[in-house]
Amino acid sequence: MDELTNRRKFLKTIGTGAALTSLAFKAPYVFAKKQVTLRVMGTHVTLQEELRQRAMKELGLNLEFTPMGSAAVLQKAAADPSSFDLYEQWSDSINILWQADAIQPIDINRLTYWDEINPLTKTGKIVPEAKLGVGDSPNKLLFVQPNGTLGNNPSSHISFLPYVHNVDSFGYNTQHINKGIAYETESWSWLLDEKNKGKVALVNAPTIGIFDAALAAQGAGLMTFNDMGDMSIEEIDQLFSILLAKKREGHFSGFWTSVPQSVDFMKSNRVHIQSMFSPGVSACKGSGIPVVYASPKEGYRAWHGVMCLSKNTSGEVKDAAYEYMNWWLSGYPGAFIARQGYYISNPERSQPLMSVPEWDYWYNGKEATEQLRGTDGKISVKPGEMRDGGSYIKRFSNIAVWNTVMKNYDYSLDKWYELLNA
Template sequence: MDFNNAQRTAALDPSSYDVYDQCFHNLDIVWYWRAIQPIETRRIRNWSDLDEFPRVSGAQGRQGMGDVPASRLFVQHDMTLSSSPTGQISMLPTFYNFDSFAVESSEIDVDREITSWASLLDPKWSGQVALVDEPAIGVFDLALALSASGQMKFEDMGNMSVEEIDELMDLARNLIMTGHLRPFWLRAGEPVERFLSGELKLASIWSPTIVEMKHLGFQVRQARPLEGYRGWHGGMCLSRNLEGETLDRAYDWLNWYLDGYAGSVVARQGYYMCAPNRVRAHLSEAEWNYWYEGLPAPEELNDNAGRPAIRVGEVRSGGSRLDRARHVTIWNSTMDEHNYVVRRWSELVELASARSRTNRRAG
């Protein structure tokens, strides 16, 4: 399911699943409807091994705007969520990352020439830019670009007012009508096809997509904007319907997921797992040094299918896990005006698709 449909199903039909696997910014609505039950940290074997990013507000000295994971991690006695530690959590932290956008790099030194979110709006790339079709993600890529280029100011970018949302959407509409923005993408594999066809030069991106393009020999690199990354943190919740042996099996699943192997799989996709010491035992030294430490690859590294993906000497964009973590400016968020954002965002997506259909017919 996409983010919105998964969130809706999780909130309204907890009998339809055992584990809700999502992100912290998709937690609030599900928790509000009490569709999930608190997780007992005493039943999580590796709880003490979890790193500080999801547990501590301001980890690594930079909290960032938006839905900071720690702010909704711990279940309080009154069933509210906060960063104050208790023995119960709302969502078990799993893997996470720090995102920006991808740049076709065959003729560009991305680290030197593409240094700001404002590049997404540079007329140089008009007609070759696309954003992800997910309002709790894509809207912030756009907001960061508008802010960096001086076209908008936000009182709180992580929780925009209706007036700010309207202004942002009006500017986005103009970017679509002038042809600057291409249609939004929804499937993770779609940017691969569109970059390879030459349609796109810059786009919102997820790290597995970058790994896939590298395997195909395509030159692409994630930008490191001076304004900072957009962070997100995944996690798992337990349906309120679970009890007895079914609940025990769900805890077995949560514990297995943090035990290292799953973390090694997502590492080769460019993601970090919140129990890194467990992951390290399942990666080669070369893999650990490239993916987690930001060091040059001493040998060719494979993806999860055993196919060559990372070339010898290549260095991960942004450096080590800690370097990248210190550079987060905002976390993916579900704003107070989320329903309004979704409606306005849907209008943009349809406008971009309609304009693309019209252009194809005219061509």
């Protein structure tokens, strides 16, 4: 009886029934949400502070972002699943993470917008007539098969949430290199052209940079590949023989490991041409550097973003991870990353959050009718400009190769580090 009396006295001191309702139902929910910390490990491409702040505000979660270079983040995640709850990178990391047992299947029944995700991830083609491209198109890695392997037969569980994606090529400064014609004269071979000697950089990511180099070598007529997405030992040896000779001649001025570093390379005039990601191109343009993102006649190197659940993620943190994954496809993030040139897997949900000129420029490949700002708030597109490579459909219909972890990946990795250290 004393305990009941004390409880009544306590309730009386806190006020009316409305206050009781607030304390009994709202407060525990808020406190519980604030207690959940979600650790997201990935690259600077998606782990941006504005997105972190927005997600924390809308979801009531505490988000910890750990951005690293492409190779470093993959190595860390594969070796230590306890170091992250969610992993964000590219589809070429999936085979490594899956084989290392570092990630767990994602239940599509918990993905709010699964049915809105377009055919690119599910079939490998944005439209039926598009080129599939060699290598690991995302559909080959998406669905968890009954025997625990990954494949393209639809199932209720997937290895990654499809979200951001793009086609990559190289950027070049038109103050030093004459502007080419998209899909006609622009060529990966420019990366190995003697005219650009000493002013060339490649991305320091073995599963990415090797294909930029391979496309350049083949485009320059220095060698051919039976299947660039699955190079033989002999082809890898031949390719790196070409690259090592070029490096010893002083052809390469560097190998960048993050988007900010690639921007610094351009700003400091260390390079005139290099492997680039779209945010780097936007940042350069926003800084007044006339960088063109090439549309190579050989086709693009394509990539698909992946968001993966750590093998160790469970309980309320796992619930929070699903909330965050669903948030990424809810509209705002897709509109935000469109302004750095990236696409989202269900773009129609982001369209209402973009202005008509933004949508027309970034997705439809139309001429900009007004100044457009990048994610950094700086003007990255001027009136009259058109997106390099054209529309979403046009760009993703011209894929030469997907970022891939080849069967001979370990061997290519050794050769890559040999190149870096030469």
